[in-house]
Amino acid sequence: MQHRLFNLIALLLFTGLSTRGSAQDINFGFATQTEVANGKLEGNYSTRTGVQSYLGIPFAAPPVGELRWQPPQPAEDWEGVRMAKEFGPRPVQRYVYSDMVFRSPSVSEDCLYLNVWTPAKSEQTGLPVLVYFYGGGFSAGSGDEGRYDGERLAQEGVVVVTPNYRLNVFGFLSHPELTAASDYNGSGNYGLMDQAAAIQWVKDNIAAFGGDPDKITIAGESAGSMSVSAQMVSPLARDLLAGAVGESGSVVNPQRPVTALSDGEAWGEKFFEAAGFASLAEARAASTREVYEAFNDNQLGGPPVVIDGRFLTEDPMITFENRAQAQVxxxxxxxxxxxxxxxxxxxxxxxxxxxxxxxxxxxxxxxxxxxxxxxxxxxxxxxxxxxxxxxxxxxxxxxxxxxxxxxxxxxxxxxxxxxxxxxxxxxxxxxxxxxxxxYFLGNLDVSDQYQWEEKDRKAAKTMxxxxxxxxxxxxxxxxxxxxxxxxxxxxxxxxxxxxxxxxxxxxxxxxxxxxxxxxxxxxxx
CATH class of the missing domain: 3.40.50.1820 (Alpha/Beta hydrolase fold, catalytic domain)
Structure with a gap:
């Protein structure tokens, strides 16, 4: 009896919770390490699936203080081994959609983190990579949502990456003062620049996870799908791609073309006036709560994606017609x-x-x-x-x-x-x-709040x-x-x-x- 009890205790000590975040999904695993440009990371190796997960990896500097409403800057190096077993904070957002189930601990402006799931064996290289951008109307969402979990797709031999990007007024504000202060005479689209920075980070670092930096496919749904189409035309990302997947939405819209910078700046001026910000310096000095409440309380709608001169240099339809988009x-x-x-x-x-x-x-x-x-x-x-x-x-x-x-x-x-x-x-x-x-990501069991049937599993297996x-x-x-x-x-x-x-x-x-x-x-x- 004592021998059995000892074995049970040892088993419990060796067992970790699944990266899927369900207390009922017990995942046998052990620590595993790799090294990226900024330092060493420690993640988890699942002996249940053979997939390694590295969560909450910073791919850019925290966009706070003077970096609020700036293009993303490189992440700083760290010393020692950084734990990568928990999701980083999700972007600041109001609770909007009931189908979004988050696994991150909190919301924060310090949100530029990504997650990696890889099936690579020791010393294995050259695996294809999928970078998936979440939807949510550019107002909500996070790469830690259970339905975007990369473990199932990784079991098919794909390295999966889910980055965060800034949302709503924190990620898409244009304003004349921001335009004047930039070195490209533009503003806005910071959330889309975050995505491009994540793709570049993957290009520079994915070999550490067994991935092929020349085989990066990007994907997304809704606002994430719009993002994929935008990355295909952006000079910041289009040359980094090997493929693209879009689920419901794009920025090439005959009905609603991408907004001109001047219109985005006009929205920003209305926001500053409604919030009581007399200047950009004052807006940057405001707390997260002050900016958040000013945005939500004044109900101005969301700031638009604009032709900012850096991420987007022209109407995306023109880029396509000139064959200048990613040819993938x-x-x-x-x-x-x-x-x-x-x-x-x-x-x-x-x-x-x-x-x-x-x-x-x-x-x-x-x-x-x-x-x-x-x-x-x-x-x-x-x-x-x-x-x-x-x-x-x-x-x-x-x-x-x-x-x-x-x-x-x-x-x-x-x-x-x-x-x-x-x-x-x-x-x-x-x-x-x-x-x-x-269905596409094979996560029916992760989204276990639904009454899935055999036909759902059949569709998911195919997809x-x-x-x-x-x-x-x-x-x-x-x-x-x-x-x-x-x-x-x-x-x-x-x-x-x-x-x-x-x-x-x-x-x-x-x-x-x-x-x-x-x-x-x-x-x-």
Whole structure:
């Protein structure tokens, strides 16, 4: 009996909590070390999965004090061995989205940390790398969210990195004083510069984790997807990439082009006035709480992404049309029902009235593409298209037309199940925004608040394999997978439908996106 008790105590002492952050997921592991440019790191080696995790690694200096609203600066060296077993603080943000489950200890302006999961064996090199940017409308999110956990994808032979980046007013403020003080006569987009700095850090350091610095694919969902498209055109990052993955969103938007710097500066002036800041020096001297409360209490909306002259030097659509974007394979798509929420018309007449009010000069043409006889479904499709699908479609179209690299386009159709214990759960009309994340990254068990079924696991197994294949080769296809054709030309080129029974089929909605592009382009002339 005493012998058994001794063994049990030893086992408990040797056991650590999983990096997934669940007290029920006990992870057998031991310490492991590596060395990056700034010093030595100690992470955890999981004997359950063979994956090593290094969490909370600083990739830039804390953007505080005089570095608030500045491009990211290099991280400082440290002496000795730095523990990398806990997530760093997440960016300052208001609690906005109920599906964001964080594992970091707190929020802080000192937030520029990243996490690495690697399957590399001793002395192994040359593994492909995926850098994943979180979504959240540039107002919320963090690389420590459970649904972005990199352990599952790492088991497919990929090094996974999830960086933080600054958000909301802390990450995207433009202002005339900031512009005048910069050495490039611009301001704003600091969160996007953080991402570019993270990519550069990966380029410089990922070999220490067994990764190939010449095989970096970037990915993201929603604002993270917009970020990927932006990094593809930015001179700070486009030459560092080997591939790109976008899930719902881009900055190449015929409806809402990227904002001019002057408009972003005007937003910044309104913010300073509302906050009572008389100067940039006064704003930088303010506490985190003062800036946070001024931003949230005055309800000015979020500061826009702008053509700042450093991260973005021109409208991204022009960069694509000049073939100056990253010439890399692209995997991109959206969910079947991006925007199922809101009040939608229930009759044909009500739908026609809505379209007439929304598109007074083009209502008859719009109605040719959205059937009034199915008013609710058509209204949801129109809302989804004008919110996020059109820009994602346009991104794929531009890369197909102005690149020699393949584009793999998808629509995600698997409807995520309801929360466990939910009474009378809402019946979704399709797969809504952000529901593809757990499937692509293989994290159904991490997001264990949902009533996952066998069909969900089947879809996830297919999708995580597609993603791993793409990161490795620039092509999602592989043995025992449904064939995913590259995007072609024609009236209805094929799109890959991702669900429990994934298959490619002609995309019959293609003509409406060509029409919407034409309509919005002509309206701006």
């Amino acid at each position: 394979p692209l995997l991109v798509g959206w969910t079947s029902t991006e925007r199922p929420w809101g009040r939608f018309p229930e009759t044909a007449d009500a739908f026609r009235k809505m379209v007439g009010e929304q598109f007074p000069d083009n209502s008859q043409e719009v109605l040719q593409y959205y059937d009034a006889d199915t008013p609710t479904r058509s209204a949801i499709e129109l809302a989804s298209d004008t919110w996020i699908v059109l820009s994602t479609w346009k991104w794929a179209d531009l890369q197909r037309r102005f690149s020699d690299q393949p584009v793999y386009r998808y629509r995600f159709d698997e409807i995520r199940p309801p929360l466990k214990g939910a009474e009378n759960p809402m019946q979704m009309p399709g797969a809504s925004h952000a529901t593809d994340i757990e 995580v394999t597609y993603l791993a294949n793409f990161v490795k080769t620039g092509d999602p296809n592989g043995q025992d997978l449904p064939e995913w054709p590259a995007l072609g030309e024609g009236e209805t080129p094929e799109v890959m439908i991702l669900d429990a029974d994934s298959k490619a089929e002609p995309f019959k909605a293609e003509p409406r996106y060509r029409y919407l592009t034409k309509m919005y382009t002509e309206s701006r002339r």
